[in-house]
């Protein structure tokens with residue numbers, strides 16, 4: 758069975774597609790068979806990975822047309838891949854998000870490092886909790902800061918708010934820097950792992966994407982371990 762990772766947040770432009778594409782590439786580079794599923798009717802992920810001059814090896818499936826049947830379509834791919842990464846639409850009213858979360862193992866929730874972004878992410882967190890309680894107890898999830906400017910100490914601020922507001926969502930240690938190379942590789946139709954010419958920040962970006970993938974794998978593993986112990 759494939760391990761299914763949804764990348765979702767109702768807030769637009771927090772880096773869902775950027776992360777979905779780049780973590781797919783990193784899992785693929787790590788020796789996994791990977792499907793990247795474009796679950797967003799905007800079709801950004803498909804356009805990205807089919808627009809470059811180097812063909813990318815991961816399979817890309819456009820499943821947004823299935824609408825709220827997208828979860829069932831994802832399940833059909835279960836035995837074909839080791840990892841399935843789903844780029845979700847940026848609007849919680851879109852029934853595809855719940856459908857994806859009902860079949861996913863993990864939901865990565867990227868947000869910009871600002872209190873305003875955290876507050877607008879609360880609805881996403883509540884939706885994950887509700888799906889975990891009523892539809893899919895296997896679903897684990899974590900927040901992750903994207904587009905972090907190295908000079909700020911926003912991580913501490915975000916952690917304080919999570920505690921003060923009693924938002925019981927895990928914040929990954931890994932964070933992704935604000936780097937032009939993410940925009941550049943997007944524009945070139947390549948990924949941080951596949952781009953083969955010098956670009957400023959490429960090495961650093963590759964290292965942080967690999968850290969993120971490793972931390973997610975470890976976190977998911979620990980959650981699964983607990984789940985098994987709890988019965």
Ligand SMILES: Nc1ncnc2c1ncn2[C@@H]1O[C@H](COP(=O)(O)OP(=O)(O)OP(=O)(O)O)[C@@H](O)[C@H]1O
Pocket residue numbers: 768769770771772773774775776797801846847903904905933934935936937939940941943
């Ligand atoms: N870490 C980063 N550093 C610099 N630019 C970034 C970073 N992450 C994303 N971007 C840029 O921010 C913009 C929005 O990113 P992206 O399209 O991945 O967001 P999204 O959450 O998928 O948006 P939407 O809600 O519209 O689907 C893009 O131009 C992307 O290149």
Ligand SMILES: [Mg+2]
Pocket residue numbers: 773774775797801844
């Ligand atoms: Mg997107």
